[in-house]
Amino acid sequence: MIRYRAVVLLVLVESVATARLPAQRTIPPAQWAAFTHTFDAYTDSDRVVGASVAVLRDGRVIAHHEHGFADRVLGKPITERTIFHYGSITKTLTAIAIMQLRDRGLLSLDDPVTRYVPELRRVHDAYGSVDSVTLRMLMSHAGGFRNGTWPYSEGKPWQPFEPTEWSQLVAMMPYQELLFKPGSRFSYSNPGYIYLARVVEYLTGDPWETYVQKNILSPLDLTKSYFGVSPYYLAADRSHNYYARRDSATGRDAVIDNGADFDPGITIPNGGWNAPLTDIAKYLAFLTNAAQGDTALLARYAMVLPRRDLLEMWQPQYSTGSRGPSDGGLDEKIGLSFFIVQRGTTTFIGHTGEQAGFASFIYLNPATADAVVVVFNTLKEGGSGSARSSFQVIRDRALDLIR
Numbered sequence: 062m063i064r065y066r067a068v069v070l071l072v073l074v075e076s077v078a079t080a081r082l083p084a085q086r087t088i089p090p091a092q093w094a095a096f097t098h099t100f101d102a103y104t105d106s107d108r109v110v111g112a113s114v115a116v117l118r119d120g121r122v123i124a125h126h127e128h129g130f131a132d133r134v135l136g137k138p139i140t141e142r143t144i145f146h147y148g149s150i151t152k153t154l155t156a157i158a159i160m161q162l163r164d165r166g167l168l169s170l171d172d173p174v175t176r177y178v179p180e181l182r183r184v185h186d187a188y189g190s191v192d193s194v195t196l197r198m199l200m201s202h203a204g205g206f207r208n209g210t211w212p213y214s215e216g217k218p219w220q221p222f223e224p225t226e227w228s229q230l231v232a233m234m235p236y237q238e239l240l241f242k243p244g245s246r247f248s249y250s251n252p253g254y255i256y257l258a259r260v261v262e263y264l265t266g267d268p269w270e271t272y273v274q275k276n277i278l279s280p281l282d283l284t285k286s287y288f289g290v291s292p293y294y295l296a297a298d299r300s301h302n303y304y305a306r307r308d309s310a311t312g313r314d315a316v317i318d319n320g321a322d323f324d325p326g327i328t329i330p331n332g333g334w335n336a337p338l339t340d341i342a343k344y345l346a347f348l349t350n351a352a353q354g355d356t357a358l359l360a361r362y363a364m365v366l367p368r369r370d371l372l373e374m375w376q377p378q379y380s381t382g383s384r385g386p387s388d389g390g391l392d393e394k395i396g397l398s399f400f401i402v403q404r405g406t407t408t409f410i411g412h413t414g415e416q417a418g419f420a421s422f423i424y425l426n427p428a429t430a431d432a433v434v435v436v437f438n439t440l441k442e443g444g445s446g447s448a449r450s451s452f453q454v455i456r457d458r459a460l461d462l463i464r
Contacts, residue, residue, distance in 0.1 A: 089124035090116060090462045097126045099458055100435075103451035104128060108305035108314050109439040111139040114455075115338055116462050117432045120351025122342070131300040131438065133318065144291070144299045144337050145436040147421050148414025151334040152254050154273050156200050156398030158261045160370045161276060167264050170197040170397075174204070177260040180231045185238035194243045196260065199253040200397040201378040205239035206250040210328055212237065222417070223326035230255065230327060247379035247395050251331045258330030269330045280365050281343055286336040288329045290322045298337065302418030303439040316439070323417050332416045341434060345423060348410075349430045375410050375427070377401050407464050415440065420452055424460060431463035 090096070093116075104112045111129035115122055127139040162168050168177075173192045175181050181191050188205070198204040210223055212233060224230055230252065240248060258269040265272050270288045278286050291299045304317040325333040350368055352358040362368075377394035392403040402409040402424070411424035418440045425432035441450050 092458075092462060093124050096458050096462060100126065100455055101128050103454050104437065104439075107439070107441045107451040108316050109437050109441075109451060110303045110316060111143070111300060111438045112436060113139055113143065113145070113338060114433070114435045114459070115342070116459075117342065117345070117351075117434075119430045120346040120349065120353055125338075129438075131298075132321075133301070133303070133316070139300070139438075141339070142298045142337055144285070144295060144335055145421065145438065146302065146414075146416060146419040147334045147336065147341065147436070148332045148416035148419060149251075150412045150414040150421065150423060151330065151332050152398050153412055154277055154334065155254050155257050155261070155269070155330045156374065157277060157366055158269075158272060159196060159200065159257055160366055160374065160397075162261065162264055164367070164370065168196065168260065170200070171195050174199060174256055174260065177263045178256050180234060181256065183231070183234035185235075188239060188242040191239065194239075196257065197378075197397070198244050199250075199257050201395050202247050202249050202253060203244050203379055203395075204250060204253050205241050205243045205245075205248070206253050206256075207237060207240060208249050208251060210251050210255070221326060222323050223328045225324065225326040227259070227327060247381050249381075251328060254331035255327060261330075277365060280361055281347055283336065283340040283343055286334065286340045288333040288335065289325065291335065296321070299335070300419075300438045304418050304442060305439055306442045319418050325416065328416075332414065338434065338436075341423070345425065345432055345434070349425055349427070349432060351430050373397065374399055375401060402460075404460060404464070407460075409460060409463070422452075422456055422459075424456075424463065426463045429463070433459045433463050435459055 100112070100114060109129065110133050111131050113125070113127045115125040117123065125141070127141070129139055131137045131139050131143050159168070159170070163170055172195060174194050174196055175192050181194070184191050194204040261269055261272050267275070285295060287295070299321040301321050302319045304319065306315050306317060307313070308315055346352070347362050347365065348371060350359070350362060352362065374397040376396050378397065379395050381393045381395055381400070394401045398412070399410050400412055402411065407426065408428070409424045410427055411422060413422040414420065419436070419438055420440050421434070421436040423432065423434045435455055437452065
């Protein structure tokens, strides 16, 4: 499971029941026709079964495009209702929860994580004491913890997709070590966000999913968002996910259907969010403060998290060392969960997501409130970071739409 990042904006849905993207109300980007041609061509070349993209301006969808199938066997097309899995974009919810608790006076970002998760003292730290790892470091992936949740990856069919219980992670702690001096550099860590979720649970008494539902999803009216297995009433809209693999003997690509649902286990706080684009759009309208003059909605945004806090989360903390695609135009840094991408004179804020066969990204341009989201239901073997994959090429082109 790798990291990832994504951004959508939407205005009004026709109704919560139909969960449709609104009709276009403004002119699509000038490059839209060329972009959708590239989008279809590159997803097809990577054997992506289904994909979707939306471009937004000031909280309004100005263009969207769906391509391929949510279920290839049944011939079920991707539609505006299709529910995707957003992987590591979930981390932004966990980080917002931490910021909420900071604002309520329950914690400081510079608190040691061991104050709330004492089990972490079992991890070997050759650089001193694990007590030096702060919540701020975990939010910016600088705590020194490993990337993957499991310390092995045989991939045998009987093994769980991810650890399913906190006790399993605790049992592994004495056999793990910090990889570098905490706070000295960036290194992406999925377990770090599980530890942040434990802080939320310790301070509130709520399971992470319950806290996020009550304090983020419900206030923002994200009525079709959920974690884990799809509820019955939404199951029909859930997309399958697929792997595209190259057969080393024949040189041919094979597409493997992983089904619709899988159990993210203990990793839900760092990668468990499922939703249609309508819900992601409402969330990203909040991130861009795009209430279109609705003062009541602006007040709700501020209740979830004041704008100053989001701006704080978008301040660079560390360089990721990534220069981006081969055109050499991207320079990336990490803030507090969000990634800051500099391309020429334009700054983008966003996140990517990748889990099972789903891959996605969201980016917004804070100077203009333009945003773009792309979601695939198929992952090419080698991951979204493989050279010139459709994910990488389309990300290049998508950023051009919101410059």
